[in-house]
Amino acid sequence: MSELIDGPAITLDDDWQGVGTAAAPDDAALYLELDGWEGPLDLLLDLARRQKVDLRRISILELVDQYLTYIERATELRLELAADYLVMAAWLAYLKSALLLPREEQPDPSPEELALRLHLRLQRLAVMRDAAARLMGRDRLGRDVFLRGAPEGLRVERKHKWQCDMFALIQAYGQVKARTAPVVHMVRDRMVMTLDSALSRVSSLLGVNLDWMELRDFLPPHADPRLKRSALASSFVAALELARLGKAELRQEETFGPLLLKGIRA
């Protein structure tokens, strides 16, 4: 057993941890070692590296033997082995027997292919393990190289520049007030033309015109539209009044047509 477990179980990088190899009693040592490997492939790689040859030239048969011996010893010591170690052992035993068979009796896939596959997997794990060690050995920030201890910090202060003008402000306030003011019905002071003023306006205009005139021509030409509506109504009533008094004639060619009127000279 000693030739199997003495020496470092794994070439440990400083940053690797997890293998409990401290001075432990013999029986427990093997167990702890197994515990330190991350599965059968890891153990195989370690055994392969102990062949002290280039990983390309390792003997798979020798490797299989070593692994099987190892597992056997563990079983003799009645150490609990994780199932995948035993599965690997069974597979390797099969591989070994296939490799020893005469060529013509070899099953498919060929044991050479199986051995090659194992070999390739070990290689890939090995190069990644080395890569990890090289990566960890680089000049690492915070360990070998340092950033500035107290950077002032670069700040972009995003600021919204809000825009609003006086008109928008007071308009908004006006609208709030108007919207929320108690509803009071108020008759507004409106621009109107009273009947009296319409009467005097229409009669004076009739006095200076001899021809038929349309009622709309009597309206003040530049008045506010609301005043115009009021003036139209008042002037219409005034025209009716003047006709009733026999001071004017009214004519309308069609329904809703222009209303014409002409003064009657006394």
Added chain:
Amino acid sequence: MTTPPPDDLVRAVEAALFAAGEPMSAEAIGAHLGGADVRGALLELARHYDGRGIHLVERGGRWHFQTAPDLAHLLRREKEDVRRLSRAATEVLAIVAYHEPVSRAEIESIRGVQTAKGTLDVLLEAGWVRIAGRREVPGRPVIYATTADFLTHFGLESRRDLPGIDELRAAGLLDPVEDALASAMEAGDEQAASPDEESAD
């Protein structure tokens, strides 16, 4: 344009001060570097950095690197994007201006609409409204008032310059017909209260 490479002590002092979390005295640097006398190195470094974007300065006997003062404006940059205040925010601002100091509940009662939290935040961020304390009534609500920036922005000498209600009416700004139309047009503007809301400009 290459300088002769600095000697190792200068390099070590340079790196030590760079990595230090706080200004260091010459003694502390020296102790850190195994008891060296670093005064000469500090002076050489200060000379080297003179005129560069970084300066090595001594303050109260302790040394540290700092960025050149004339570049300060480049390092703390403000990025402004101009946004038009949403209608809701404008209303709230107007209410604060006319009624200050005023609580949020009072603003809501004047507006007749619930006011999103974001609306007041926008005004606080704009710097036009400030928290003016709390009203000493149950619940001690926060009360808001306008700021000097508000007056400046709107070109007002004082709040008394705001047009009165009569003037607003005379200007037709209290016309309920237009208001009804306007609020119908801008219904949904309430969401525009959040500062993220894009408002056209």
Added chain:
Amino acid sequence: MTTPPPDDLVRAVEAALFAAGEPMSAEAIGAHLGGADVRGALLELARHYDGRGIHLVERGGRWHFQTAPDLAHLLRREKEDVRRLSRAATEVLAIVAYHEPVSRAEIESIRGVQTAKGTLDVLLEAGWVRIAGRREVPGRPVIYATTADFLTHFGLESRRDLPGIDELRAAGLLDPVEDALASAMEAGDEQAASPDEESAD
């Protein structure tokens, strides 16, 4: 021993990177300085700092100042703030870096063991590994890749600087076992048919 004073853009870039709390891309620096093209300034600065106690370095397209690696022994602190990684995490990190993007199943097939849940989490939390999407194969497994912070931490300008990556790739040692097996079988029955990289110690 005085250098001609650097121009204003160089000074500004120097100060900005010096003040920055984290590595910055040339674009980010340029944007911060009002849209300037800072590539030339960065190269000039890197040249200027070459040989000094502080270096300006590019890592994964981002630039930062750091202390010169040869001064590590002087600056190493009692309390390292570098994360100590378990051996499993170290291996997983290397596999992600050399094979990215890579799924968890692919990592496990290289390592020959199941990867404990915490192992990838530690790397994700350190900000060295990120989820790079999903592989469009049945099951759509999540795939992992390294980050710019990974390059920064390990002093790599880009993934091409990963130690030995070119040789490993040329030797087919980054190809899946199935591919390597197929080409080895084609090349002949010899067991050592693949052009292997030195890997035993």
